[in-house]
Amino acid sequence: MPVPRDSRSANGKGLRPSKTQATESTRGEAVRAMESQETDKEENSQAKRSPSSPQGAPRKRSAFGDLTNAHQNQPTQSKKEVVKGTAKKVLRSTVAHDFSKNNEINLKKSGPKSLAEEASVSSEPTVKEGLMPVQEREEPVPVQKGPSVQEASGAGQPGPSEQMPRMENIEKVEEDPYIGAEYAKEIFKYMRKREEIFPISNYMVKQHDISKDMRAILVDWMVEVQENFELTHETLYLAVKLVDHYLMQVVCLRDKLQLIGSTALLIASKFEERCPPCIDDFLYICDDAYQREELLSMEINILHTLNYDINIPIAYRFLRKFAKCAHVNMETLTLARFICELTLQEYDYVQERASKLAASSFFLALKMKNVGKWTRSLERYSGYRSTDLFSLVKRLNFLLTYQHHDKLKAVRTKYSHKIFFEVAKTPTLDMLKLEDILKNSV
Template sequence: MPVPRNTKTLGTKQPRAGKVGTVTENGKSEKEESCQAKRSPSSPQGGPKKRSAFGDITNAHKSQTVMGKKETVKAGPRKVQKAPVVLGVVKNNEINLKKSMKKTPPTETPAEPKKVPVPEKPVPVQIPTVEDIDKEQLSDPYASAEYAKEIFDYMREREEKFVLPNYMEKQPDISGDMRAILVDWMVEVQENFELNHETLYLAVKLVDHYLVEVVSMRDKLQLIGSTAILIASKFEERCPPCVDDFLYICDDAYKREELIAMEMSILRTLKFDINIPIPYRFLRRFAKTPTLEYYSGYCSQDLHPLVKRLNFLLTYQPHDKLKAVRTKYSHRVFFEVAKATPMDMLKLEEILKS
């Protein structure tokens, strides 16, 4: 996330000193102003002018100096005509001195300049230092790295739309074990055709969402699975297998017309909305960086219920018939997760609490 730029602090222009005093003083004042202008020009970016302290923003000190010079000039003795009598000269001097004191205002201590409040700079948002996981794919036009964040935000919004309920309650002829065997067979098909992993996971999601809406019989379950792989292959693969390939892997148990009819039924039931977010697509992105909390939006505490559920399923569910799944995820590409021993539930609870 880009760090918001700091707000620029507005400067206060210094007022120019008034033109008072003799010609020499004016020339000196203008020279000081020209030097000051050269020393503190406005930056091309519109930044504030430089200044040494708040006391320099007024000309109070300069006015005081000039006024002092004025007072010295006006307070001096004025030339008077010589009188033959000394007392008359003294009296005239006293009168002139009183007149000059009335014309010259008393020197007042200049008031302290008011400090102009400067707006405080906003505190920038603290963003953790994380690696940009999309920078390496900027040169690949097929990766769409410029829009990666927006794409995954869109997928997270759509993920809520495809939450699966427990649909086995309304399937009288299909059980959870039958679905598990079907998924294991679909994994074997994906391995034989060398399809992408996204194709497999999308096909499983198509089967589940179709069975949520349609009550099916067990003799059609393999047809639904093979047709789902065909649809997912058209969506994910560059060169998807043809219809004859899927008829072959079903051992010619179904006809070509049945497979095409099932394809139309699945697409109509799902209203052609088959761009379903799958976990593996998120995993490809999140596995690029150790800062999973930043990119995924989830903290470790959010995953605790799911960890407990998965550990329970791996501990108490039979897996002797699901050989294709176990073989696939025993490979080093998947870090041999199928060989990992499930943890004791009490020990798992202690680890999660710590």
């Protein structure tokens, strides 16, 4: 009787494979599975790896880091990592069991043409020859540009490094690519020159339907909007500047004043914010007093009146530079910001230059905290001597001591919070005491 085909044994006489063949095939499948899993694992790590982080950790907005810091060490390292990962990926897929020492030959022989050419053009030897290593590029920087401790305090003896501009010395290569430390000197000079292009005259003379108090109420409301929408302080300062420059050229009616303020905030948000609020949000904060078409028409009108040139220097940016030059803590800087922000709603300060207003606010904050003097470094960096700021410092101290608008407390309430170190509660200087301090500062 013939034996059924399915009942034959797996000893090589039947149709089933032998034990040795099954073991070899199983082992081969396991090896291929491990290789594919390892390749997928590396691809995932390359996809998650941020090109702006040398450690390979995920980082938000990495593309911006590449744009603003293209010549720094971080993109160089990420380029090496990508090249290494690409080379390994091609070698695994083509030469599974033979690792040759010459990567370019292996890639040209067995890898895809486009991928092999990319790896051969941007391989590690090319990177080392074309770009200087990080240590070699950054070691000479502290020797040439790094300020000494005595120079930072303004009490050192003249030396070789003092011949270089202080604006260039205090700038260091920062980890944050948004700071733009490499261009800080040129940016600062450029903004100082632009101050001369944007003078503000006494425009309230020709405004017959609005007054200084109405403007103060508008700015106080704009401060509340900035807090509610969590906008940056640069947006607030720029919006107030836009309002002043527009009112300087156009006669405004009182029922359109809030529309001008909300539209200025919209334009400043588009200029300063990463995610500006939408138009409906600005209509909502106006309690639907205006239509969408009115807001859009006012936006076009403001931009056309200002010739679409809205990069106006503001005092807030100068404050940050002065604080970095003096090496003060965050509480002192916040106090200076509070003093400077109080001037936004005061019409008497609209004709002051932004850099001088920032310097005077910072000078008064230093004296209120008793943390330093107006050093030679600050004079060189700001362009103002201490004697140039005395009259404006006295006015600012008077503004702190005697409130002109008792009902408008948005700025004082804002800086009374713990987040801002409650700097609004800082005791003010007596006017006679300030006079003595200024005399001793000469």
